Amino acid sequence: MTLAGLDRRFGTDVAVLAPAISHSDQVRAxxxxFPAAVVALCGTVGGAPYGMIATSLAVGVSFDPPMALFSVRNDSSTWPVLKRAGRIGVSVLSEGQAVACRQLAAKDADRFAGLDTHATLHGSLxxxxxxxxxxxxxxGELxxxxxxxxxFRIHQVGHGPGTPLLYHDGRFPRMRHEHLS
Ligand SMILES: Cc1cc2nc3c(=O)[nH]c(=O)nc-3n(C[C@H](O)[C@H](O)[C@H](O)COP(=O)(O)O)c2cc1C
Structure with a gap:
């Protein structure tokens, strides 16, 4: 459902809140x-690459030490393997990587075909x-x-010139910067 659909079906007034029922259209909408950055979580296990896409990553969970978190589905088949990599490489995708996003989230495909990756000795990718x-x-896991x-405890960071890829309402909107003053 688009946000325009949300307006029509549930109203835009805070006085018409709906119960948050599991799997309901309202909760899905x-x-x-909720606008989110798209990240790839990747690592190598036994020399093979594993990876998945997430929009649930949050940074700034702690600044001292630097920590992040993400939420993974309990029925994920990738995470139980990926978590065995010594370190998890989190790449915040850039606007030009929407195709990589779809590929790394695909069920039955070579998720890394044609992708330009960099593996570390610690197991992150x-x-x-x-x-x-x-x-x-x-x-930890909760x-x-x-x-x-x-x-996650963040051990190393790097920052490139790319603009982050956003995810919102099933699409990848472009980021537009407006200055506060
Ligand atoms: C835009 C987008 C965001 C996603 N965010 C999450 C997420 O936050 N947590 C999660 O467990 N899976 C998320 N997924 C699903 C996984 O990337 C991946 O499709 C799923 O893990 C594949 O199933 P598998 O883990 O059984 O291989 C997302 C997928 C997409 C396309």
Whole structure:
């Protein structure tokens, strides 16, 4: 459903809130309408690359030490393997990487075909041309409904010139900067 559809079906007034029922159109519309950065979480296990896409990553969870978190589906088949990489490479995708996003989220495909990657000795795997990078170690896991919240200790960071890829309402909108003053 588009946000225009949300306006028509549920109203735009805060006085007409709907109960947050699991899998309801209302909850889907609000979660889908929450703007998010797109990241790839990648690592090597036994010499093979593993990776997945997430929009649930949050940074600034802690500044001292630097920490991030993301939420992974409990039925993910990739995460139980990927988490065995010593470190997880988090690449914040850039605007030119929408195709890489779809490929790394695909179920039955070679997720890394044609992608330009950089592996570290620690087991993390990064995508070149991303807008920034974080080399992460899993710090903890917290159950959260049908997902698990994974906390990361960030060991190394890098920042490229690219503009981050955003995800909103099933699309990739372009970022437009406006200055505060
Ligand atoms: C835009 C987008 C955002 C996603 N965000 C998440 C996420 O935050 N957490 C998650 O577990 N899966 C997320 N996924 C799904 C995974 O990237 C991937 O499709 C899924 O893990 C594939 O299933 P598998 O883990 O069984 O291989 C997202 C997919 C897309 C396309």
């Amino acid at each position: 609000v979660f889908g309408g 990064f995508l070149r041309d991303a807008s920034s990078w974080m080399d992460c170690e899993i710090a 159950p959260a409904g049908d997902h698990t919240v994974v906390t």
